[in-house]
Amino acid sequence: xxxxxxxxxxxxxxxxxxxxxxxxxxxxxxxxxxxxxxxxxxxxxxxxxxxxxxxxxxxxxxxxxxxxxxxxxxxxxxxxxxxxxxxxxxxxxxxxxxxxxxxxxxxxxxxxxxxxxxxxxxxxxxxxxxxxxxxxxxxxxxxxxxxxx
Amino acid sequence: xxxxxxxxxxxxxxxxxxxxxxxxxxxxxxxxxxxxxxxxxxxxxxxxxxxxxxxxxxxxxxxxxxxxxxxxxxxxxxxxxxxxxxxxxxxxxxxxxxxxxxxxxxxxxxxxxxxxxxxxxxxxxxxxxxxxxxxxxxxxxxxxxxxxxxxxxxxxxxxxxxxxxxxxxxxxxxxxxxxxxxxxxxxxxxxxxxxxxx
Numbered sequence: 001x002x003x004x005x006x007x008x009x010x011x012x013x014x015x016x017x018x019x020x021x022x023x024x025x026x027x028x029x030x031x032x033x034x035x036x037x038x039x040x041x042x043x044x045x046x047x048x049x050x051x052x053x054x055x056x057x058x059x060x061x062x063x064x065x066x067x068x069x070x071x072x073x074x075x076x077x078x079x080x081x082x083x084x085x086x087x088x089x090x091x092x093x094x095x096x097x098x099x100x101x102x103x104x105x106x107x108x109x110x111x112x113x114x115x116x117x118x119x120x121x122x123x124x125x126x127x128x129x130x131x132x133x134x135x136x137x138x139x140x141x142x143x144x145x146x147x148x149x
Numbered sequence: 150x151x152x153x154x155x156x157x158x159x160x161x162x163x164x165x166x167x168x169x170x171x172x173x174x175x176x177x178x179x180x181x182x183x184x185x186x187x188x189x190x191x192x193x194x195x196x197x198x199x200x201x202x203x204x205x206x207x208x209x210x211x212x213x214x215x216x217x218x219x220x221x222x223x224x225x226x227x228x229x230x231x232x233x234x235x236x237x238x239x240x241x242x243x244x245x246x247x248x249x250x251x252x253x254x255x256x257x258x259x260x261x262x263x264x265x266x267x268x269x270x271x272x273x274x275x276x277x278x279x280x281x282x283x284x285x286x287x288x289x290x291x292x293x294x295x296x297x298x299x300x301x302x303x304x305x306x307x308x309x310x311x312x313x314x315x316x317x318x319x320x321x322x323x324x325x326x327x328x329x330x331x332x333x334x335x336x337x338x339x340x341x342x343x344x345x346x347x
Contacts (some may be wrong), residue, residue, distance in 0.1 A: 029205060030178035032195075037185040038214050044275055045249050049286045052252060052298035130228050 172204035177293060190218040206232070214243040223306075223314055224252030230313035238268035242276065249279065253317055255324040260284050291325045299325065 182317030194215035200208035209232035216225035225247035226281070241260045248256035261283075262274040268276070299322035306316035 027175050030175035033182040034178050034211050034237055037182040042272055049254055049283055051295045053294040
């Protein structure tokens, strides 16, 4: 039994290359995992280059930044115009509803959010029925807008 | 009794053969990778630093990448400078981002130019996009104000004992000065006018 440590060392010597190889493989896999993560998250710089005295930004770089800012402004304007058109449509429909305001049930006067919801409901109803009937909500599906009939 | 001894011997054999304690550098690399992927860059940085201390020199480059993600560009430049040339395209890409973030634009451009297609199509495309953005800025002759800024930063970092970072700023000043000389020499009619007191 005193030979056991010697046997262990002999066994270790025999297993050594095998275990080292497995160890190398584990380490290689770990490095590969890190590189995949780095690759996945590799992004572009967030800011354009600017030399320390900002006036020195090259004309090309400045033009590119201005182009981006212009595109951003244009997108903003489009969104604002779209919102304006939506509001205008709602106002038009509210005017249509104006005559039958007294017939509304469960709607507070001046409840503009409610008006918008009504207008949207009217659009949906119109789409379902294929058109307006007599200039008012024909289907009566929108509850408070039964007026005119 | 003999069975116990045999088991102990076997355990010893396995430990000697494995030649590494449990939870070595690879476990920290794997943890760092998971954190990096999940955008927990500060935690990834810690894991990569530990892996580096446990004897994985390549982990220094990974730490540099984490520092870039944390917008700690100067530290990232220092880390890459001291890590040496790992030769990995992905390291060079992150190193270029570190230079870019620290306004070391000629450094960034040089590294990106060296990438070529070694880094795969996506990184190569990103490298081209960054170089395209850098090109106009680098084509213009820098003013004396710009050069003075880089030299001042070099001096300041040197005074702080950050020699590697200081050297990077001094190299940038030299590279820009060379470009300025080249640009001015190539345009003797003086189209490139000094600006900001340059």
